[in-house]
Amino acid sequence: MxxxxxxxxxxxxxxxxxxxxxxxxxxxxxxxxxxxxxxxxxxxxxxxxxxxxxxxxxxxxxxxxxxxxxxxxxxxxxxxxxxxxxxxxxxxxxxxxxxxxxxxxxxxxxxxxxxxxxxxxxxxxxxxxxxxxxxxxxxxxxxxxxxxxxxxxxxxxxxxxxxxxxxxxxxxxxxxxxxxxxxxxxxxxxxxxxxxxxxxxxxxxxxxxxxxxxxxxxxxxxxxxxxxxxxxxxxxxxxxxxxxxxxxxxxxxxxxxxxxKKIGGYVLRRNELAERYKSVLRGLPITLPTLLESNYSAFHLFIILLTDGITKSRHLEVFSQLREAGIGVNIHYIPVYLQPYYQKKGFKKGYCPNAEEYYSRAVSLPIFPNLSIDQQDFVGSKLGEILKP
The missing domain is CATH 3.40.640.10 (Type I PLP-dependent aspartate aminotransferase-like (Major domain))
Structure with a gap:
């Protein structure tokens, strides 16, 4: 797709x-x-x-x-x-x-x-x-x-x-x-x-x-x-x-x-988009990323967490509906130790509870220098439509 x-x-x-x-x-x-x-x-x-x-x-x-x-x-x-x-x-x-x-x-x-x-x-x-x-x-x-x-x-x-x-x-x-x-x-x-x-x-x-x-x-x-x-x-x-x-x-x-030569400009634009997401997504049942005061993020990704307690099926439903709308959301990442290769080494579910909580709720929204205001507004409106009670 x-x-x-x-x-x-x-x-x-x-x-x-x-x-x-x-x-x-x-x-x-x-x-x-x-x-x-x-x-x-x-x-x-x-x-x-x-x-x-x-x-x-x-x-x-x-x-x-x-x-x-x-x-x-x-x-x-x-x-x-x-x-x-x-x-x-x-x-x-x-x-x-x-x-x-x-x-x-x-x-x-x-x-x-x-x-x-x-x-x-x-x-x-x-x-x-x-x-x-x-x-x-x-x-x-x-x-x-x-x-x-x-x-x-x-x-x-x-x-x-x-x-x-x-x-x-x-x-x-x-x-x-x-x-x-x-x-x-x-x-x-x-x-x-x-x-x-x-x-x-x-x-x-x-x-x-x-x-x-x-x-x-x-x-x-x-x-x-x-x-x-x-x-x-x-x-x-x-x-x-x-x-x-x-x-x-x-x-x-x-x-x-x-x-x-364009690193500074690219990162500035990503920060502008990240800041704008705060208003575009205001009021939705999500948690936005927290930035420490000591940091200026490069914002390679813009990751939101869906409301605490969301079910696995609802997480999948939100993700799938966004993709069906033409929004190429992704999830970064599955906890590494849950991969089959690492489970063969003895790692089991429950090893890092916060990582698993994060994985159950995370969605990466589009963010890149050429993302237009109209596209960002579409992402926000579509997410709001999907998450409405």
Missing amino acids: SFHIPYGRQDIDNEDIQAVINVLKSDFLTQGPAVNAFEAAISSYVGVKYAVACNSATSALHLACLALGVGPGDIVWTSAITFVASSNCALYCGAEVDFVDINLATYNISLEALTEKLIIAKSSGNLPKVLIPVHMAGQSADMRAIYALSQEYGFKIIEDASHAIGGSYENSSIGSCKFSDIAVFSFHPVKIITTGEGGMAVTNNGILADKMNLLRSHGITRDPAQMQSKSDGPWYYEQIELGFNYRMTDIQAALGMSQS
Whole structure:
């Protein structure tokens, strides 16, 4: 089924198209100068020292885990409400994964649940090596508080900022890594900016950046300082780690470079639409997202919660009627541990009560820069019609 109002959509203009054409006419389609330029643009934008562009945010999360030494015998924690990549990345490394419940007001990791879980884990000698907080829908988790817990309990932090480029926390750009080791962005078409598929890991730690750069390209180096043998000639390279082909192409990077100039404008427009939803949806039996004063959300998603106590069948009915009206609503996300793969690992329903409560009531409404006022009004009126007593 195709929708005339999707929940999210890329915005590609002639400048973006010309940037890609320029690369197509150049000598390099991949492993050329465009990737370095895009990395420099993003690192400058968020105020971080190093950036490593990848073919997806999933790849970037995997590299981030590997750079922090995640492996067999380790455990990584993340939010129960996120896309599966936030937890799968730990499993790729041979580690175990566990989930922290969310705060029902912000949809981010609950500090109370995290603190309680850390106390229990310390007493049982089972603390996480890495925590991956997810900046759900574009709003930063409370990173200062999470960082304080990391200092007390000794874990590293990877920010899953896939939703959040262009947002800020305590007046610093999300991705500045002020309170984390590494942050990861996604450039999927429905995100804030796009490279088609693509992602990036950013960090202020040069050792972590070098490790991710090495692993991104098969574990191969041409740097004599890293080689174990004397070079045979200008062609010489060595594989010193078992790496991956996680490289971004110059075609993707050119699109990303062009799109990066519009981050601020895109996020401003998303905030304007989010603010307008408050009036469009006023009086309906729903809960709107709560923003912390310290945050400026990128508003990748606009998620409402239907009235507390709504039945499963009514939730489905509301969702289905919106889609039948041509409104491409979605649900972000099913609690990860309820997926069959994770249930085989022993996770059961009831593990994170707030996450399950959220899932039973959540609906993602359309929000993207080119959403028109008429379209937004239609979403509000149709939802009101469906929810009327």
